[in-house]
Amino acid sequence: MPGVTVRLFADLRTVFGVRMVDVPLERAPDIACLLGLVCDTPRRWQAVFAEPGVPRREIAVLVNGRNIRFLDRLETKLCEGDEVAIFPPVYGG
Amino acid sequence: MTMDGWMGKVLRLDLTASAASVEDLDREIAEQYIGGIGLGTRYLYDEVDPAVDALDAANKLVLATGPLTGTGAPGANRYMLLTKSPLTGGIANSSAAGDFACAIKYAGFDVIIVEGAAERPVFVFIDDGRVSFHDASELWGLDTEQTEQAVIAATAPDAKVNCIGPAGEKLVRYACVMNDMGRAAGRSGVGAVMGSKRLKAIAVRGTGGVTIADGERFMDAVRRCYEALTDPYVEHFHKHGTPGVLELVNTYGALPTKNFQYGTNPQHEDISGERLAETLSVRTRMGMACPACPVACGRVSRVGAGETATYGVGPEYETIGMFGSSCYTNDLEAVTRANFICNQAGMDTITTGGSIACAMEMYERGLIPEADIGFPLPFGDGEALVRLTDMIARREGFGDLLAEGGYRMAEHYGHPEYSMGVKKQEFASYECRAIQSMALAYATEPRGACHIRGEAQDYAIYSVLHWHITKDRGIEEPLDPLTLDEQPEMVMELQDWFRIIDSGGLCNFMFYLGMDEDQLRDLIESATGIDMGGYPGLMRTGARIFNLEVLFNRRAGITAAADTLPPRMLQEPLPDGPAKGYVAELGRMLPPYYTARGWDEHGDLTPQKAAELGLQLAAGT
Numbered sequence: 001m002p003g004v005t006v007r008l009f010a011d012l013r014t015v016f017g018v019r020m021v022d023v024p025l026e027r028a029p030d031i032a033c034l035l036g037l038v039c040d041t042p043r044r045w046q047a048v049f050a051e052p053g054v055p056r057r058e059i060a061v062l063v064n065g066r067n068i069r070f071l072d073r074l075e076t077k078l079c080e081g082d083e084v085a086i087f088p089p090v091y092g093g
Numbered sequence: 094m095t096m097d098g099w100m101g102k103v104l105r106l107d108l109t110a111s112a113a114s115v116e117d118l119d120r121e122i123a124e125q126y127i128g129g130i131g132l133g134t135r136y137l138y139d140e141v142d143p144a145v146d147a148l149d150a151a152n153k154l155v156l157a158t159g160p161l162t163g164t165g166a167p168g169a170n171r172y173m174l175l176t177k178s179p180l181t182g183g184i185a186n187s188s189a190a191g192d193f194a195c196a197i198k199y200a201g202f203d204v205i206i207v208e209g210a211a212e213r214p215v216f217v218f219i220d221d222g223r224v225s226f227h228d229a230s231e232l233w234g235l236d237t238e239q240t241e242q243a244v245i246a247a248t249a250p251d252a253k254v255n256c257i258g259p260a261g262e263k264l265v266r267y268a269c270v271m272n273d274m275g276r277a278a279g280r281s282g283v284g285a286v287m288g289s290k291r292l293k294a295i296a297v298r299g300t301g302g303v304t305i306a307d308g309e310r311f312m313d314a315v316r317r318c319y320e321a322l323t324d325p326y327v328e329h330f331h332k333h334g335t336p337g338v339l340e341l342v343n344t345y346g347a348l349p350t351k352n353f354q355y356g357t358n359p360q361h362e363d364i365s366g367e368r369l370a371e372t373l374s375v376r377t378r379m380g381m382a383c384p385a386c387p388v389a390c391g392r393v394s395r396v397g398a399g400e401t402a403t404y405g406v407g408p409e410y411e412t413i414g415m416f417g418s419s420c421y422t423n424d425l426e427a428v429t430r431a432n433f434i435c436n437q438a439g440m441d442t443i444t445t446g447g448s449i450a451c452a453m454e455m456y457e458r459g460l461i462p463e464a465d466i467g468f469p470l471p472f473g474d475g476e477a478l479v480r481l482t483d484m485i486a487r488r489e490g491f492g493d494l495l496a497e498g499g500y501r502m503a504e505h506y507g508h509p510e511y512s513m514g515v516k517k518q519e520f521a522s523y524e525c526r527a528i529q530s531m532a533l534a535y536a537t538e539p540r541g542a543c544h545i546r547g548e549a550q551d552y553a554i555y556s557v558l559h560w561h562i563t564k565d566r567g568i569e570e571p572l573d574p575l576t577l578d579e580q581p582e583m584v585m586e587l588q589d590w591f592r593i594i595d596s597g598g599l600c601n602f603m604f605y606l607g608m609d610e611d612q613l614r615d616l617i618e619s620a621t622g623i624d625m626g627g628y629p630g631l632m633r634t635g636a637r638i639f640n641l642e643v644l645f646n647r648r649a650g651i652t653a654a655a656d657t658l659p660p661r662m663l664q665e666p667l668p669d670g671p672a673k674g675y676v677a678e679l680g681r682m683l684p685p686y687y688t689a690r691g692w693d694e695h696g697d698l699t700p701q702k703a704a705e706l707g708l709q710l711a712a713g714t
C-alpha cells in the first residue's frame with residue numbers, strides 16, 4: 001500500500017509516539033485532511049496547530065522536501081507515494 | 094583612560110625575541126571595530142603585509158576578544174583568531190568559545206598579537222599581567238589533550254590553555270587551535286600559522302574582572318536576553334546539539350552526499366542526531382556548556398568498549414555531514430573516530446572531511462591511482478576514512494598531499510574541479526544548489542566557503558525570523574530556499590550582522606535561539622558606554638568590518654574573480670531531492686549583491702562607499 005508516508009521529527013516523535021505513519025491516500029487527499037487525521041489527540045493537535053485551520057508558525061510541514069508554504073499550504077494536494085515531513089523548529093548546523 | 098567592557102590593553106608577544114610588551118587599546122578604533130573579528134581584522138590589516146607567505150615569521154596571529162567576552166552575558170565566551178590563511182591565502186578568522194577566551198580578559202587584555210617565530214618550540218604563560226616564555230620541546234608531538242594537561246601542570250591549576258597538536262606542528266594547511274579540552278578555532282588553518290611560529294600553547298591565568306559602564310542597564314539587557322532564550326525548543330538543541338538538524342537538512346535536499354554529487358542521503362537515519370544520542374553519546378542528559386551559556390549544546394561520545402573505549406567531545410553536525418554523508422560512510426563510529434583524531438591532532442573536521450570526500454570521488458573516477466594512496470578509497474569505507482585522517486595529521490604518505498587541502502590535491506592530479514569549496518576552503522555541510530542564499534554566502538565570504546559568518550541557512554531552513562533582516566521586510570514565514578528574491582541584499586545584511594555577533598564575543602547560537610540585533614546592541618552599549626547609532630549604526634559597523642576583510646584579501650591578490658563556486662554547483666543540476674534540477678544561480682545574484690554593497694562592477698569597494706563606512710585608510714588600495 002503506497003499511500004502517503006508521514007515522518008515526524010525531533011520532539012514530535014515523543015508527542016506522537018511514532019516516527020512514521022502510513023496513511024491511505026483516500027483518507028488524506030490534501031494536507032488539511034492529513035494533519036486532521038494524524039493530530040488525533042489534544043496533545044498532538046496542540047503540537048502542530050496554533051488555532052483551528054492554522055498550523056503553528058514554527059512548525060514546518062514539507063511535502064517531498066518542499067514546505068507547504070511554498071505550495072498550496074493546507075490545500076496542498078497529495079499523491080500516491082508522497083512523503084510528508086513534520087518538523088518542530090530545529091536549529092544549529 | 095579607563096575603559097568599560099574593554100580592558101583597554103593589547104599584549105604583544107614577540108616570539109623571535111622572547112619579549113612581551115603592553116600597549117593601550119585605541120579607544121576610537123575599538124569603538125569603530127568593537128572587538129573579536131572587527132578589532133582583529135583592523136590589527137591584521139594595519140600590521141601584516143598581505144603579500145607575505147602565511148607560514149612566514151612575518152605573518153602575525155591576532156587573538157581578539159570582544160567587549161562582552163567574560164561579562165556573564167549569555168554565550169559571551171568567545172575569542173577570535175585572525176591571521177593570513179595558509180589554506181586560502183586570504184584572511185583567516187576562526188573563533189572558539191571557552192574559559193580560555195574569558196581568561197584573556199580576566200588577565201587584563203582585549204587583544205594578544207603574536208609575532209615573529211621562535212627558534213625552538215615554546216609555550217607562553219600569561220599570569221595576569223606577567224608574561225613568561227617556556228621551552229616546549231618536551232611538548233612537541235603531544236596531542237592537544239596531553240598538551241593542555243601538561244601546560245596546566247607546568248603553570249597553574251587554574252590556567253586556561255589553547256594549543257596546537259601534531260597537525261599544527263606539521264603545518265597541515267587546515268590545522269586548528271584547540272582550547273578547553275575540545276573547543277576549536279577550527280577553520281582556515283590558524284593552527285598551521287601557530288605551528289610555523291613554533292608556538293605550542295598559550296596559557297592564561299586571569300584573576301581580574303570586566304567593568305561595566307552602566308550596570309543597571311546591562312543587567313536589564315542580560316535578563317531580557319535570558320528571557321529570549323527560554324523557548325521550549327532550546328531544549329531540543331540542548332539535548333541533541335547541532336547533530337539534531339541533520340534530518341531536516343536531508344529533507345530539504347541540502348545534505349552533501351558523496352562529495353556533493355547528491356543532496357539527499359538514503360541512509361541519513363544511520364547518522365542522525367537521534368541515532369547518535371541512542372548509541373555513542375554518553376552525556377545526553379546534561380550537555381557540556383561553555384561559560385555563561387544557558388544552552389549547553391556540547392556532548393561527549395564514546396567509541397569502542399571496555400578498556401579500549403575512547404571518549405571525546407563531539408561529533409558536531411558539520412563533522413557528521415562531511416565524514417558521514419559526504420564521504421558516505423553512514424557510520425557514526427567511523428565519524429566519531431575520525432573526529433577524535435582531528436581533535437587530538439588539532440585539525441579542522443570540515444576541511445578534512447571535504448578533502449577526503451574529494452579524494453574518494455577522484456579515486457572512484459580513476460583519477461587518483463590506488464598506488465598513490467596505498468589502499469582502496471571508495472565512498473563508504475569507514476576504515477579508510479579513519480586511516481587517512483590519521484595519515485593527514487601525520488603528513489604520512491598520501492596524507493601529506495591531502496594535508497595541503499582538497500583543492501591543492503585535486504589540482505595536483507589536474508582536476509581542481511572536484512574540490513568542493515570556495516577560495517580553496519571546503520564547503521560546510523550544506524549543498525548550496527538546494528539553498529540559493531547559501532550559494533551567494535559561500536561565494537562572497539572573505540575567508541572562503543563558510544556557513545557561520547553569515548548564516549543563510551537560518552532563515553532559509555531553520556525558521557529564524559526574529560531578526561531585523563526578515564522582520565523589517567515583513568517576512569513572517571520561512572523563505573523558500575530556492576528563491577532568489579531579495580537574496581543579494583539579505584545575504585549582505587546577514588554577513589554584516591554576523592560581524593557584530595563575532596565582534597561582541599558571543600556565540601552565534603544565542604541568536605538563532607532567540608536573541609536579536611537590538612539586544613546585542615543594548616549589551617554592547619551598556620557594557621562599553623558607547624552609542625552605536627541604533628540599528629543602522631550597528632549595520633554600518635558590520636559593513637565596515639566586512640569591507641576591511643575584503644580589502645585585506647584584495648591586497649593579498651584575491652580579486653572578485655574568486656567569488657565563485659565549483660563548476661558542479663554552477664552547471665550540473667542537482668540530480669535528486671526537492672531541489673532536483675537546480676543549479677546555484679550565482680550569476681544572477683552576484684551583480685546585485687555588488688551593487689547592494691556599493692562596490693563597482695568588478696567587485697571592488699568604491700571610494701565613496703569607503704568614505705561612507707569610515708574606511709578612509711582603505712581608499713586607493
Ligand code: SF4
Nearest residue numbers: 383386389390600602
Ligand atoms: S550554545 Fe553551545 S557552543 Fe554556544 S556557548 Fe553554549 S555550549 Fe558553547
